[in-house]
Structures are given as C-alpha cells and as structure tokens.
Amino acid sequence: MITKRRVSVVVLLAILVSIAVLSVAQASNPPSLGQPTYIVEQRPNGYLRVRVQVNLADHAARDRYAAQQRVEALRLARTGTGSVPVQITFIRPLSIEELHLLAQRTRMVAELVLFEARDADQGLHTVAARGNGANVVDLDSLGSGLNARSLRLIEATAMRGTVPASASGLGQLATDARVYLPDVTTHQLAIEVAARYGVSVDKVQVSLPTPHWYLRTERKEEP
Numbered sequence: 001m002i003t004k005r006r007v008s009v010v011v012l013l014a015i016l017v018s019i020a021v022l023s024v025a026q027a028s029n030p031p032s033l034g035q036p037t038y039i040v041e042q043r044p045n046g047y048l049r050v051r052v053q054v055n056l057a058d059h060a061a062r063d064r065y066a067a068q069q070r071v072e073a074l075r076l077a078r079t080g081t082g083s084v085p086v087q088i089t090f091i092r093p094l095s096i097e098e099l100h101l102l103a104q105r106t107r108m109v110a111e112l113v114l115f116e117a118r119d120a121d122q123g124l125h126t127v128a129a130r131g132n133g134a135n136v137v138d139l140d141s142l143g144s145g146l147n148a149r150s151l152r153l154i155e156a157t158a159m160r161g162t163v164p165a166s167a168s169g170l171g172q173l174a175t176d177a178r179v180y181l182p183d184v185t186t187h188q189l190a191i192e193v194a195a196r197y198g199v200s201v202d203k204v205q206v207s208l209p210t211p212h213w214y215l216r217t218e219r220k221e222e223p
Helices: 059-077 096-106 139-148 167-175 185-197 212-218
Strands: 023-027 037-042 048-053 083-094 109-118 124-133 152-164 179-183 204-207
Touching: 037 185, 048 185, 059 167, 059 179, 059 185, 083 096, 083 109, 083 167, 083 185, 083 212, 096 109, 096 152, 096 167, 124 139, 124 152, 124 212, 139 152, 152 167, 152 212, 167 179, 185 204
Parallel strands: 048 204
Antiparallel strands: 023 037, 037 048, 083 152, 083 179, 109 124, 109 152
C-alpha cells in the first residue's frame, strides 16, 4: 500500500507557478450556499490569482462538492453562453483513446491533462502535460521527462480546458458516468472577482484543486 504521497511534475505550466505577490485578500462565499472559499492574490503584472479552497480529503465533503458542481454544470449547459472553462476529474483513470473520444464528442479543448504514473517500485506519481487543444495531449513531449525519472505512464486522471455550454458539450460531459467532478467554479468566480476588483475577466486566473489523487489512492486494485 502506498502511504506517502510523491508527486513528480514533468511539464510545469507558467500559470501554475506561484510568483511574487503584492497583496493577498481573503474572500469567501456565504456558507449557506455551499460554495468554496477562495483567496485572491494581486500580482505585479496586474493579474489576479484566485485560489479556490475545498476540503477534498474528506470523502463526504468531496462528494457534496462534486454533486453541487454537477448541478451547476447542467444549469450552465442550458444557458448557451459559448465556451466556458471546466476542470474534470475522472472517477477512474482514462486511456488516451477514451480521452480523445470524450473530447471529440463534447468538443472540449484541452489546456492541461494530469496522468497517473508509476516508478520502478510501483510508487504513485502525478504527471502534468500541457494540453494540445482538440488533439488533447502530445504524449511524445513527455518522453524525455518520464525516462529521466524512470516513470511509466498509466492513464489520465483529470483534464482542464474549455467546452461549449450546451447539451451536447458541457451537458454531456457533466452526465458522463466516468466524470466524477465537472468543476465549473472558474466561470462564475472569474466574473465575480473581476467585478469586485474592477478588472477585465481575462485578468483573473482561477486555480482549482482536483481530488484525482484521493480517488486514485482510495482505489484498492493495482494498475
């Protein structure tokens, strides 16, 4: 059994790297709404980094959050507001073939894909790869990093990108049995924070946690 978390990131996106912060402001939604709290960081370049905080380690709290997001995703899918950001966590790791088919059916454009990987001792690792738009991910770009760390790529555990807010896009994604968490927090939160701080929405960068690690380590079977 794996008792120690070890995370190895092969490809780091600049958007995920913390840089110097001028000021930090704490803001939270009313607890009665069941929404996560978040921290807003004002960065030197004028952008705002919003870090969403959710208790994903607790199984019951995680399930409640996933259910809330599924309801919100289905509501958003009925609005037809164009492409919206979404971060999906799979209930089980998906093969590259499954990932491609899901993206094609829902017209999701990938920006980041997380993979499960194993080392020689069967230690569990997370590998992050830059998304390749409609083609989802370029696995060849991971080769040198995986070899340098002696990692064996398993399957995809989560993906972030954009998808049309429609029944055939976000609606289909939210009802897919393989999707545990269709997180659409970014959409409304970016609008809310932009209005509060008087900046354009494209200046707001929302960072969402994903429960992919907890889901994987809680599974009993080995790959």
